[in-house]
Amino acid sequence: MEPAGYPPKNTEEINAVNVLESLFDSSRVKSDIKVLDKVPNKDGSVELVDEKERPIGELIVQVKKIPDGSLKFDCPIELVAYSTRVSSPFLLICVDVGKNKAYWKHVTPVMAGVKPRQKTFIVKFQPIVDEVGKNFPYFDRWLDLCRDYQRRISEFPSLEKRLEEEFGLAGLRHDDRQLFQQYIEEVNVLLDVDFPIVKHEFFADTWKLGVNVHRVDSDVISFSIYNITLGKNAPLVLHTPAPSEAPILRTENGEILNGITSFHLEGTGRTNEIATQWNLRDSFEGPMGEARKFVLKYVRKMLEGKYLHVHGxxxxxxxxxxxxxxxxxxxxxxxxxxxxxxxxxxxxxxxxxxxxxxxxxxxxxxxxxxxxxxxxxxxxxxxxxxxxxxxxxxxxxxxxxxxxxxxxxxxxxxxxxxxxxxxxxxxxxxxxxxxxxxxxxxRPDRPWSKVAGRVWNCYSVEDLKHNAIKMWQGASEDYPAFVKGNRFGRFESQILNREVAFVISADTREWEKDKNPPAVTTFCVENDDRSLTPTTFVDLALDKDICIPEEDVLNFNGVRRKLITRSNSFLPHLNERCRTRALLYDWLKKDLENRFGKF
Known part of the structure; x- marks a missing residue:
């Protein structure tokens, strides 16, 4: 009779952790990594310290062994799911025991390579850049992750002190209680299902958002939004009666603005609330409309600042x-x-x-x-x-x-x-x-070939045409990865589904004229047979009969297609340094506006 032995991978796990800890700079990285533990998804944490050994950041880690000489790991999708449940940056660290090397990746739901419907996805590592050890940039990059995470959560600390007190809803009428329940439910559905990228970027470490009702009567509706952090027990709807008079807003000259019907203030500075909203009752657009307005403010910020993650x-x-x-x-x-x-x-x-x-x-x-x-x-x-x-x-x-x-x-x-x-x-x-x-x-684009008074005259016609085609083709190929990588849910797009196609026509002989920017005509046509690529450029200087518009039909290349829209414009994004990226944001905004209305 013999006692039970250790699991087969026990020695591998111990060796991997030992190699990893030998690679750390112990004066700047303090590790607390467990072996033989039964906790899934993580093995422990590492704490970063400054020159005086004061803590400056913490990361949660999962350590895995990889074959000798390997630069990739078949990562289970569960680790991505776990990264949304932790309150620190989450690292996957893979150790090559034979070569005494370790590599790392920051695990997030929007990381490159993630395919949510698959059980695993391949994580690829780069020598030097992703290595742990002396002369490698791991410490600085980990510190940047901690700083970025702290930046995202520092604006919205929890309302723990206030939420520990019991604020009942007895003071709210049944209809008003139901109104705010519907409101905050729609806010959270939009953040969890439609726009998880907004939650990831603006509300890190948040489980749900809650609403605190201050005043609701026939004249005014006033409330604030707060975050409920992961692991906290707090209600989604609170009632904290408070005076809520019309806000006094002034111009730069000090003049008072009259006729204010609604007012939204983010980062109030009071009790760490995310935002405060004040409305005249008549201007309140109902729980669903107001919930959309709240979430879409953040979507608009991401579109205008081009803050979405790069995929494509x-x-x-x-x-x-x-x-x-x-x-x-x-x-x-x-x-x-x-x-x-x-x-x-x-x-x-x-x-x-x-x-x-x-x-x-x-x-x-x-x-x-x-x-x-x-x-x-x-x-x-x-x-x-x-x-x-x-x-x-x-x-x-x-x-x-x-x-x-x-x-x-x-x-x-x-x-x-x-x-x-x-x-x-x-x-x-x-x-x-x-x-x-x-x-x-x-390099996808062609540079200026001469100096001229107008931007479009700095390019040859052929170079203008080349750059425009590269932009349209690049956006067409990138759009699916861009949308899926940023995790837009319940997303409806005729462009993505290829139900429509864009035929862009121009007579490039006109582009050689100095007075006006290059002009194009864009036809949006039905593409039920999916035979057209998402975008096709037609140079009428080469064949003026290839694209003939009629009243509600476009005769393109001998095939009649239903014409949905037609627009005339100048060549888009001529002055942009990243034209493909700009066009991707144009398309995304158009698709979102088709569902939610004009931003």
């Missing part, structure tokens, strides 16, 4: 290609319209942070000496201001940066503050290309 090969290549051209000196890259994904990844994740840590104090010092007035209004320069040629005299040389990288010294980690682009979007674009196995980034 074309917009990923377009974004990274632009950034690499514009800021190649900050990434240690050479000139060229073709770059490898690995060199761009190294430039963004290793070279640029080291460059920035050297450049920031020098640029500030240079400004203090030469442009002191500028620092009075901008105390912490934007990346674009630092990286432009006006500050080049203070920039570190490429050799200086590479010397710091080779030394393994941890450079000062300054948060990168940007103005005209999203630093996170660059990482999302890289992650998408890596997940898709893309190895080369080709």
């Amino acid at each position: 090969r074309h917009q990923s290549e377009e974004l990274l290609s632009w950034f690499a051209r514009e800021y190649q000196h900050c990434m240690g890259l050479s000139d060229g319209d073709t770059l490898s994904v690995s060199e761009v990844s190294y430039g963004l994740n290793v070279f640029l942070p080291a460059w920035y840590s050297l450049a920031l104090p020098r640029v500030i010092s240079y400004w203090q000496e030469h442009f002191p007035d500028a620092l009075r209004s901008v105390r912490f320069p934007y990346f674009e201001q630092m990286a432009n040629s006006g500050s080049a005299v203070a920039h570190p040389s490429e050799e200086e940066v590479r010397k710091v990288i080779r030394s393994g010294a941890i450079a000062k980690n300054y948060p990168i503050r940007t103005d005209e682009f999203s630093y996170n979007a660059l990482h999302q674009a890289l992650d998408f290309l890596v997940a898709e196995g893309v190895q080369k980034i080709e």
